[in-house]
Amino acid sequence: MPSNTRNIPLGYALGLFGVVIFGGTLPATVLALPSFGPLFIASSRAAAAALIAVLVLVVRRRRLDRRDLGSVFVAGLMVTFGFPALSSLAMQTVDASHGGVVLGILPLATAAFAVLLTGERPGTAFWLWSIAGAVLVTWFVLGQNNDGEPGFESGDFWLVAAALSAAFGYVVMGRLSDRMPGWEVICWALVLTAPLNFALTAWLWEDRYLDPQPVAALALGYHALFSMFLGFFFWNAGLALGGIARIGQVQLLQVFVTVALSAALLDETITARTVLFAAAVAATVWLGRKARAA
Template sequence: MAVALSKTQRSGLLFAFLGIFAFSLSLPFTKLALKSFDPFFTAFARPVIAAVIAIPLMMIAKVPMLPRNLWKPTAFTAAGAVFGWPILIALALQRTTSAHVSVIAAVMPLVTAIIAVIKHKKHPGLSFWVASSLGTVLLVAFSITRGGGTNADLKTDLLIIGAVIASSYCYVEGAALTSHMPGWQVISWVVVVSLPIALPAAAFVYAQTNADYSFHGDALFGLLAIGLSSMYLGFFAWYRGLRDFGVAHGSQVQQLQAIMTLGWSALLLGETVTLTMALSAIGIVLCVLWALSNVNRVK
């Protein structure tokens, strides 16, 4: 049964989709960056690149200083978005394929919804959880059909699980901050407060490791892309979407990320799309629509 969405919810759904569209490029671009850069450098450089845009933008908009009571949640958001996910996922990608990462990362929408329910004490209802769980199962199956069930070990899987928890937590924490400021200001402050750590760390790691890697133009492009899109611009839309649509339901849009990533991989890297992948993708879309149909039934 279709559920009518309010104007704010429709806007939130659109922004959440735009955020996921930007994030869908994260894994292939990170994989490109690792051709020429150390995984720790790619992680620390992301917020530095984002800050190059964030600081002038904040100055032009005359953004007020961050209130003292928001420093703690902003720091927690930065811990997950700036350091936790980028470092752990880059280390995992150095050990395995993006296809295998997507198998375990498929549980991220469900983990995000669980953390949101615990934090905000709102319960979407049984049908939401059934749809979300079924979508997660299909996501895993979808990823395995891409060859993601091999070429990894326990340490790699633990890195991915840690990255998923860090990312899910920063989504929930960052979305809560949008009740105090616009989403673009949230992510701007996140990258700015991380600079005292990220900037010297990036310089140190680069000095220690740059001799070990050969330069590739597409690797530099990948690094700049994850810094500008995945680390910054994508969060503009994503945090706005989670605020307006609700974190639990908005996070389910993220199930579409694997499909988009596959599309980018086929377009940019020449990967083949099989019938099984296409059928799994259709099932995932239906599960997302099912989960979103319960948006106005939250208790």
């Protein structure tokens, strides 16, 4: 995008709004779990968002190039089901604030996948900061689990898998955004994976889902409308207005948003250790991205 068409302050505002939306995903998952199964949360939120996506694409009269079908479908699997399903499974055994710190490595994982898929060759500093970030996350999850004992919870493995799924999907979507707007990419991703998500939603259906806790129903609605749909609109629009390198740094705040919302909405106890590791992980991501850009 030419510099004279950019609106950097608005880009930051939209990017921050997107980060706040994404930062609420893990706490919303915890609120939804008492009434809905983890895999049902993942498939139903994508199925509901797909209905909105179809409407947007029809109104905007958009068509998808056949050459992009495979890439869009793969990105959709990673982003509309892979990450939601894996992170929902994780929230059964770990706190949302804990998950926020582990997923704090997501921006650096995204950068690493970009390097692998695009053939870019960043310097040694990038890989050193990447390793440092991975070590910090490992140290954090080994230090103390939800039972107060050192060691991995099963949720930690789900979180790592969720981060890898999202990172891969983000890179594929980023490459597709060279040929179409970011909002259109997520809409097509939702539409192409809709048959799978509708089928899974029907297969996973239980009669008890007709009488959910009000808070759980609202949390599931948040997933569908915000985490799975509008969040990408704000985030992608912010990147377009302010530039990917500049606005992308806002994503470093996501871990702190998740930790803060976990304390406010879930009454989770946020220890000094959690805050320190969140800050350290964010620092390695920032330094790694800076090294990659250099």
